[in-house]
Amino acid sequence: MNDVIGTDMYRDSRYIVATYRLRDRENRLAARAEGIAIGLTIGTWTDLPSLRKEQVAAHCGQVQGIRVIDATEAGDVIAEIDIAYPVANLDATFASLLTTVFGKLSMDGEIRLERLSLPEAWERVYPGPKFGVNGVRERYGVFGRPFVMSIFKACAGLTLEELVDQFGEQASGGVDLVKDDEIFFSEAHATAAERVVAYREKARQIAVQTGRETAYAVNLTGPVHLLREKAKRLADLGAGALLFNVVAYGFDVLADLARDPDISVPILAHPAVSGALYGSPNYGIAADIVLGQLMRLAGADMGIFPSMYGSVTLGGEATDRLLAHLRKDSVHRKVLPAPSAGIYPGLVPQLYRDFGIDLILNAGGGIHGHPGGARMGGQAFFDAIAAVQEGVPLQDAAVDKPALAAAIAKWGVRA
Structure with missing residues (x-):
């Protein structure tokens, strides 16, 4: 012993x-x-x-x-x-x-x-990310800054036309990705394939004005034995990424998707259900294993996890360990972290300090709750990014940036 x-x-x-x-x-x-x-x-x-x-x-x-x-x-x-x-x-x-x-x-x-x-x-027996940080940047043409991702906040029960309008409002703010809500399973009013096709057309129209074509992370759902074929079809139709509830489906299902060479889009891992594994300090499996180590081994290119700032938090120490799994030198590509919950434009300087530029600013209420709507909500994040990169305090940058000014008036700036 x-x-x-x-x-x-x-x-x-x-x-x-x-x-x-x-x-x-x-x-x-x-x-x-x-x-x-x-x-x-x-x-x-x-x-x-x-x-x-x-x-x-x-x-x-x-x-x-x-x-x-x-x-x-x-x-x-x-x-x-x-x-x-x-x-x-x-x-x-x-x-x-x-x-x-x-x-x-x-x-x-x-x-x-x-x-x-x-x-x-x-x-090495596990696939790891197919794209990783560098591959995702190449895929979306985003370099030298964090990604900005918006979240659908009303999905179930809406018609395809209503969903397209909502996608368009988010994309018009210039965001890099718009992701489905992870609870969007019903296809009664609009199938995943229909959404992919319609959103891509809308994104192309909006790109004429914004100069940036917003990608769509579609929620991959359905019986396990049909997921690979569905994923291939959605990728072929133009999905920008696959949102996947990894813990609910299982790490081996994610690995199966990541190994398939015909599934040609990045995978965005959602942490739904993971709290049942890591939530107690005395039972279960540590969060950095579930949301960091295993996600990377199984093939997540991007990983969502609770931020340190919102009502559902992971904590600084656990976050550091999780990031170490996502970013350490390894036989596998590195993963883009997407800290979520409580993300708003005034938090961008803190996010730079805590995460650097290789991250996804994943915002729901921080975009949709903007007084000027989702379009200005997305713009406020880009205003904040520009200010940080130029070394200008957000309050000073907001003087001639109405979207950022309105966001600061509502949510403030994290000191």
């Missing part, structure tokens, strides 16, 4: 190392760790005959470290345990990965998967 992480194991391409945070009695930690290592791999050890032990030894989990990090008034301790799992136990699916490192263990009381270390050779 080691008191610290076995660094040699982290470099060993034969193992995936999972770190868990749990509560238990200190004198039970060693037995608890051993139980996890064996229980999630070979099931038992002591009752096996010698020949069988030799056969399964290469498949047995190994305890790599135990650290006490806090104590409770009740006499328990909060500890971290590192377990190494042989990659020989897995196939090339996220189902096998997640079941191995946290399957039945996720139901074993107060325990949380905090970190997951995969050897480079194993990362």
Whole structure:
């Protein structure tokens, strides 16, 4: 038993190392760790005959470290345990990965998967992003600044004509992308294919005035076995991107889409349902694993996650860890982060400080709630971007920028 992480194991391409945070009695930690290592791999050890032990030894989990990090008034301790799992136990699916490192263990009381270390050779079994940051920039012709993305905020029940009008209002502000609301599943009034065709025509008309053709991120929905063909058709019809509810459908479904060479558009990953996995500090899987590490491995080109600024927040430390997964040097392309919720033009200087230019300014209310409507809401973001790039305070830039001035009057500027 080691008191610290076995660094040699982290470099060993034969193992995936999972770190868990749990509560238990200190004198039970060693037995608890051993139980996890064996229980999630070979099931038992002591009752096996010698020949069988030799056969399964290469498949047995190994305890790599135990650290006490806090104590409770009740006499328990909060500890971290590192377990190494042989990659020989897995196939090339996220189902096998997640079941191995946290399957039945996720139901074993107060325990949380905090970190997951995969050897480079194993990362390669997953597709990763098809486009990544550089590919998305090339695709949309956006360089040297963040992207601006607007969100449909009224979808269900509207006719195609009404939806086109709403798309046009958003696109007229010059935004780079307009994405569906992730809850837009019904195609009773307008199918996804009809929307793609109609929005693209509208975008081309508006581009004559704005000089920029707005892309449409269509919500990819339907039965799992039909998704690949639907995605191909939407891409062929001119979809700018595919919005995908990854956690609801599963990481393996995303990976299947990302691997297909005929699906020729970027994938925008939505975090719907993910809070059920990361929402508790004592249970589940850390947010940076769910929304960062696994999203990148599975093939998201752009990733939406709760910002640090709105009513639904992720927190600065968790955001830093998530960004590290999206941006670290890796065998896979880097992912564009899209911090969401509470994004408004007066926040742009802070977003530059926190994220740099490789990000998506993803705004719903911050565009639609503008006093001048969605067109001016989009323009206000571009005014704010220009001011930051020129080194001019937003209040000074707003003197001759009515869209930005109205946004500041409504929402202010984050200091």
